[in-house]
Every structure is written in structure tokens, then in C-alpha cells.
Amino acid sequence: MAPVNADIVNGSKVTSPVKKTLPEVEDNGKRYSYEMLVETANFLLSKTDVRPVIGVICGSGMGSYWNEGSLAENISQPECIAYEDIPNFPISTVEGHHGKLVFGYISDVPVVAMQGRFHYYEGYPLWKCCLPVRVMKLLGVKALIATNAAGGLNPNYKIGDLMIVRDHINMMGFAGNNPLHGPNDERFGPRFPPMNKAYNYEFRKVAKEVAKELNIDNMVREGVYTCLGGPNFETVAELNMLKMLGVDAVGMSTVHEVITARHCDMSVFALSLITNECVTSYDHDAEANHEEVLDVGRMRQDILRDYVSKLVNRFVKYLPQNP
Ligand SMILES: O=P(O)(O)O[C@@H]1C[C@H](O)[C@@H](CO)O1
Numbered sequence: 018m019a020p021v022n023a024d025i026v027n028g029s030k031v032t033s034p035v036k037k038t039l040p041e042v043e044d045n046g047k048r049y050s051y052e053m054l055v056e057t058a059n060f061l062l063s064k065t066d067v068r069p070v071i072g073v074i075c076g077s078g079m080g081s082y083w084n085e086g087s088l089a090e091n092i093s094q095p096e097c098i099a100y101e102d103i104p105n106f107p108i109s110t111v112e113g114h115h116g117k118l119v120f121g122y123i124s125d126v127p128v129v130a131m132q133g134r135f136h137y138y139e140g141y142p143l144w145k146c147c148l149p150v151r152v153m154k155l156l157g158v159k160a161l162i163a164t165n166a167a168g169g170l171n172p173n174y175k176i177g178d179l180m181i182v183r184d185h186i187n188m189m190g191f192a193g194n195n196p197l198h199g200p201n202d203e204r205f206g207p208r209f210p211p212m213n214k215a216y217n218y219e220f221r222k223v224a225k226e227v228a229k230e231l232n233i234d235n236m237v238r239e240g241v242y243t244c245l246g247g248p249n250f251e252t253v254a255e256l257n258m259l260k261m262l263g264v265d266a267v268g269m270s271t272v273h274e275v276i277t278a279r280h281c282d283m284s285v286f287a288l289s290l291i292t293n294e295c296v297t298s299y300d301h302d303a304e305a306n307h308e309e310v311l312d313v314g315r316m317r318q319d320i321l322r323d324y325v326s327k328l329v330n331r332f333v334k335y336l337p338q339n340p
């Protein structure tokens with residue numbers, strides 16, 4: 018047996034890249050009330066004059082890391098608020114991830130973008146990962162655009178493709194892990210919300226039209242996304258099971274955000290960037306890795322920025338009007 022690495026055992030010379038002080042993510046079962054989130058929303062409204070109608074969640078490689086050309090970095094008249102300065106907000110713990118809300122304008126539409134999202138694998142319960150979605154609702158946001166990086170399971174998908182999410186399979190929910198688990202506050206939405214129209218039909222239709230206009234329809238697909246808890250990537254057997262279930266792309270986010278958004282009656286559009294091919298054979302040498310995810314994000318950031326900017330401009334006419 019190989020000798021134990023004494024440097025690690027005695028802890029004196031550890032060179033691990035892990036941050037020395039890990040952030041606190043435990044919530045000790047404490048839930049945040051409607052009133053606490055109103056306080057958070059009022060704080061944000063007091064810091065900016067922007068009154069966002071569309072919320073954007075930037076996935077890995079789409080502005081959640083420092084990418085100058087990304088969508089998040091190209092919001093006009095930006096006003097940024099760090100998560101750590103926002104009352105009741107979690108903080109981003111993913112190494113290299115930004116953690117800020119960006120208020121401003123995309124195609125002249127007032128928006129708020131999350132530059133860095135919260136993942137279950139960071140240690141946050143699902144309801145806390147989705148807390149910003151409820152805050153967006155209280156800010157007046159009517160539609161959510163959630164983007165993510167995902168592994169392509171559909172054999173026709175290529176690295177760098179974009180997948181409009183038609184539907185999802187809530188794998189974590191099958192095991193009872195749901196962002197709506199626990200007491201329901203009707204001020205957000207009903208106890209038993211439907212999910213069969215989770216991804217807005219008009220938005221998906223417009224997204225396909227815009228893909229044609231931008232001449233990127235050859236790389237834009239439409240399919241089913243699933244979220245697993247992560248942080249490990251999947252085994253060959255797991256991926257083959259998901260394939261049988263009809264999953265086209267696999268990631269670690271979005272599903273719970275979409276459930277939370279639909280619960281409070283926001284319209285939803287979601288887009289996956291296919292960053293890697295899911296390995297469904299034991300003969301295949303490739304291994305999924307986060308660097309590849311980021312590299313493909315960088316490679317596609319200009320296209321994503323232009324695509325999502327145009328979508329924001331077109332979605333605006335489908336937003337529900339105030340009574
Ligand atoms: O935030 P998203 O869903 O884009 O991030 C995916 C899932 C993991 O955080 C990461 C894996 O590389 O990409």
C-alpha cells in the first residue's frame with residue numbers, strides 16, 4: 018500500500034487550492050419568511066433606480082466567471098451589488114465564481130442578472146439556491162431566463178450547441194428534494210403548482226425564430242434537461258439510465274429555479290450550453306471536467322450574449338401586463 022501523504026495528515030504543508038476559510042452555508046433548518054425577502058427586495062430597490070422586468074441567471078461560462086465579453090459584462094448602465102452586501106442573501110462559494118447582482122439594461126429592457134448562481138452541491142438547500150428567484154419576483158420581474166452549462170446526452174448534440182429547454186425531469190424531486198418542500202406561503206404561490214407548461218411556449222417559438230435570424234439555427238436544439246445534485250459528473254450507467262428516460266442534457270442547476278419561478282407565476286425560458294459530451298460507453302476515454310465547461314463557455318460567450326440580448330428584446334412583448 019502506498020504510504021499516507023504525511024503533509025496532508027499533519028496539515029502543516031497543505032498546498033490544496035481549497036480556500037482556507039470555507040463559507041458558512043448551513044441554515045440549521047431556518048427558513049426565510051416572505052417578510053424577510055420583502056426586506057431584501059426593498060434593500061435592492063433602494064440601491065438602484067432600475068426596475069427590472071426580466072431576470073437572467075448566468076450559468077457557468079456565461080458570465081458567472083470573469084469573461085469580459087459575456088452577457089453579464091455587457092449589460093448597459095450596470096449597477097452591481099455583491100451578494101455579501103445583500104441582507105439574507107447566500108454567497109457564491111464556487112471557486113472563481115462572481116457573486117453579484119447586476120442591474121441595468123439589455124436591448125433597452127430593464128433587467129437584473131445573477132452573475133454567479135447557487136448550487137445544491139455547495140451545501141445550500143434547494144429553497145436557498147432559489148431564494149434570488151423569489152427576490153426577483155418581489156422586485157417586479159415577470160420573466161426568468163435561466164442559462165446553464167450541461168453535458169450533451171443526445172448523440173446528435175455537439176459541443177458548443179445551444180439547447181432550448183422544452184421540459185425537465187426533476188430527478189432530485191423524485192427523492193423528495195424540492196425547493197417548495199415545507200410550509201407553503203400562498204403569497205408566493207399555490208401549494209400544488211402545475212408544471213406541464215413550465216417552459217413558456219411563445220418564448221421557445223421566438224427563440225427558434227431568432228436563431229434563424231442570427232443564422233445560428235444549425236447549432237440550436239430543443240430538448241429535455243435534468244439536474245442532478247453534483248458535484249461529481251455522472252457514471253456511464255447513470256447516463257445510460259437518463260438517456261432511456263428521454264433526457265437530452267444533464268446539469269446541476271436550473272430545474273429548482275424554474276420550479277420556484279413557476280410557483281410564483283413568472284414566465285420561464287431556459288437555455289443550456291452543451292459543454293461536453295456525456296460518456297455513455299466504457300470504451301470511451303474522455304472524462305468530463307470543469308475546465309472544459311469553462312473553455313466552451315468562453316468559446317460561445319459572444320454568440321450567447323448576442324442571442325440572449327435579442328431574446329430579451331423580443332420576449333418583452335409577451336410579458337404579462339400589470340392589472
Ligand atoms: O451553473 P451551471 O449549471 O451552468 O454549472 C454547471 C454545473 C456545475 O456547476 C458546473 C460543472 O462544470 O457547470
Ligand SMILES: Nc1nc2[nH]cnc2c(=O)[nH]1
Pocket residue numbers: 166167168169245247249250251267268269292293294295305310
Ligand atoms: N451533471 C452534469 N453537469 C454538467 N455541467 C456541465 N457538464 C455537465 C455534465 O456532464 N453533467
